[in-house]
Amino acid sequence: MLYIIGLGLGNEKDITVKGLEAVKRCKKVYMEAYTSLLSFGLSSDGLSTLEKLYGKPVILADRETVEEKADDILMEAHESDVAFLVVGDPFGATTHTDLVVRAKKLGVDVKVVHNASVMNAVGVCGLQLYRYGETVSIPFFTETWRPNSFYEKIQRNRMLGLHTLCLLDIRVKEPTLESLCRGRKQYEPPRYMTIRTAIEQLLEVEQTLGESVYSEDTTCVGFARLGSEDQMVVAGSMKQLLMVDFGEPLHCLVIVGETHPVEGEMLGFYTLGGGK
Amino acid sequence: MLYIIGLGLGNEKDITVKGLEAVKRCKKVYMEAYTSLLSFGLSSDGLSTLEKLYGKPVILADRETVEEKADDILMEAHESDVAFLVVGDPFGATTHTDLVVRAKKLGVDVKVVHNASVMNAVGVCGLQLYRYGETVSIPFFTETWRPNSFYEKIQRNRMLGLHTLCLLDIRVKEPTLESLCRGRKQYEPPRYMTIRTAIEQLLEVEQTLGESVYSEDTTCVGFARLGSEDQMVVAGSMKQLLMVDFGEPLHCLVIVGETHPVEGEMLGFYTLGGGK
Numbered sequence: 001m002l003y004i005i006g007l008g009l010g011n012e013k014d015i016t017v018k019g020l021e022a023v024k025r026c027k028k029v030y031m032e033a034y035t036s037l038l039s040f041g042l043s044s045d046g047l048s049t050l051e052k053l054y055g056k057p058v059i060l061a062d063r064e065t066v067e068e069k070a071d072d073i074l075m076e077a078h079e080s081d082v083a084f085l086v087v088g089d090p091f092g093a094t095t096h097t098d099l100v101v102r103a104k105k106l107g108v109d110v111k112v113v114h115n116a117s118v119m120n121a122v123g124v125c126g127l128q129l130y131r132y133g134e135t136v137s138i139p140f141f142t143e144t145w146r147p148n149s150f151y152e153k154i155q156r157n158r159m160l161g162l163h164t165l166c167l168l169d170i171r172v173k174e175p176t177l178e179s180l181c182r183g184r185k186q187y188e189p190p191r192y193m194t195i196r197t198a199i200e201q202l203l204e205v206e207q208t209l210g211e212s213v214y215s216e217d218t219t220c221v222g223f224a225r226l227g228s229e230d231q232m233v234v235a236g237s238m239k240q241l242l243m244v245d246f247g248e249p250l251h252c253l254v255i256v257g258e259t260h261p262v263e264g265e266m267l268g269f270y271t272l273g274g275g276k
Numbered sequence: 277m278l279y280i281i282g283l284g285l286g287n288e289k290d291i292t293v294k295g296l297e298a299v300k301r302c303k304k305v306y307m308e309a310y311t312s313l314l315s316f317g318l319s320s321d322g323l324s325t326l327e328k329l330y331g332k333p334v335i336l337a338d339r340e341t342v343e344e345k346a347d348d349i350l351m352e353a354h355e356s357d358v359a360f361l362v363v364g365d366p367f368g369a370t371t372h373t374d375l376v377v378r379a380k381k382l383g384v385d386v387k388v389v390h391n392a393s394v395m396n397a398v399g400v401c402g403l404q405l406y407r408y409g410e411t412v413s414i415p416f417f418t419e420t421w422r423p424n425s426f427y428e429k430i431q432r433n434r435m436l437g438l439h440t441l442c443l444l445d446i447r448v449k450e451p452t453l454e455s456l457c458r459g460r461k462q463y464e465p466p467r468y469m470t471i472r473t474a475i476e477q478l479l480e481v482e483q484t485l486g487e488s489v490y491s492e493d494t495t496c497v498g499f500a501r502l503g504s505e506d507q508m509v510v511a512g513s514m515k516q517l518l519m520v521d522f523g524e525p526l527h528c529l530v531i532v533g534e535t536h537p538v539e540g541e542m543l544g545f546y547t548l549g550g551g552k
Contacts, residue, residue: 091399116390123367
């Protein structure tokens with residue numbers, strides 16, 4: 001059996017009781033390492049907090065491992081119980097659909113243990129989840145690559161009065177240009193887009209395309225470390241949020257559409273200078 | 277401190293370790309009883325499975341209790357730790373924003389423990405969450421009340437190739453017409469909309485408004501008891517899903533938009549007569 005287990009958003013204790021029991025049953029425990037490991041205390045001495053809670057080693061599986069060794073992992077899961085841990089929900093912001101498809105083709109049973117993801121935890125700011133339009137991703141701009149397909153999607157959402165969740169780029173284990181040329185594997189340091197960078201890019205695209213979809217006065221909500229003990233949620237205009245230091249990653253951003261009274265009242269508590 | 281704790285979707289073991297620790301710390305534990313108690317073994321001898329896990333009593337709070345006694349609950353939370361349990365995520369399909377707003381006004385600290393909700397757990401079928409448009413609600417039609425505002429929303433989503441999550445009506449603790457007239461409180465038995473009823477209503481509205489937004493040949497995915505051990509996920513045309521017995525509630529429905537190759541492959545596993 002392959003258990004795909006969501007870890008939630010905060011720390012090691014955001015796993016569900018069901019998920020923890022499954023991990024304890026499993027012979028081998030893998031953890032996907034290509035979205036974010038920030039909140040799970042993995043940076044210095046390995047996977048200590050998780051391994052302490054689980055009472056067994058956790059094998060980090062970066063993108064290469066999952067792509068190259070998926071069949072090995074799945075063969076193990078054919079013989080015994082194997083856990084594959086995922087930050088957030090298994091089918092939240094990132095997809096593990098491909099692993100499930102391969103498992104099913106090999107006849108390996110899969111059980112999913114759900115958890116919170118950014119996609120629902122943003123509800124904490126009071127904007128109703130059913131009043132969101134399509135989610136957009138904001139990629140890091142480079143000198144030569146400045147895609148703006150998110151602009152049209154935001155436009156459509158705003159015309160309908162809907163909120164827009166912007167997922168901000170994460171670059172983990174990107175090979176350096178040099179290493180690509182030389183064939184040796186070296187990686188760029190991880191990069192996580194800040195709310196400030198996202199807003200700068202959004203405003204640049206507005207200036208370029210000029211359809212007045214939003215402006216520096218448009219109300220947004222910035223979220224940092226959502227679901228963690230030290231999460232930060234601030235509502236304000238784009239201009240105001242540019243001045244806020246949201247601190248450590250991960251960040252995400254919601255562009256606010258039309259609000260109902262209770263939504264507005266709740267947002268007030270997160271507004272700069274207002275409420276609490 | 278008021279802890280608002282998501283219980284997730286399946287059973288008592290879908291609470292997070294963090295949530296369970298908070299419950300054990302709390303002096304009083306309330307549980308909202310106005311969305312669904314189905315999966316938590318609460319029907320016959322009370323709240324046994326939850327209370328057994330928590331080692332303390334759980335007080336059921338229906339809509340009336342929450343509305344009438346919110347201030348009492350919040351005053352308790354001012355003095356000591358109080359838990360308010362919510363099926364799914366606290367800010368998922370239903371809203372508890374109002375309780376938070378009242379707490380903040382009274383200066384009561386609030387901590388939210390997130391969990392999975394229908395809004396992200398539908399990802400299990402392989403359709404990417406960021407490719408969903410606005411979520412719609414399908415209310416029970418009555419003789420005189422047949423609202424169809426969901427039709428226009430589905431139309432907009434489908435024009436953009438987006439998927440549509442349809443949340444199906446739940447009627448719990450609805451006063452009977454008789455009791456409303458007589459001023460005595462009597463309640464209708466709870467009603468949970470089935471996928472079949474939802475599709476029948478959807479097709480009726482299509483026939484009435486006739487804009488060819490969807491038809492009985494449109495691909496959908498039906499979910500029953502999502503997140504539970506005995507969850508059921510079936511993909512097929514509306515016509516096909518009308519013939520499927522999805523069993524016990526809760527049900528929900530996704531109207532499929534344009535699919536990417538991996539989405540299509542994954543859906544195949546849930547298709548009637550295909551895959552597993």
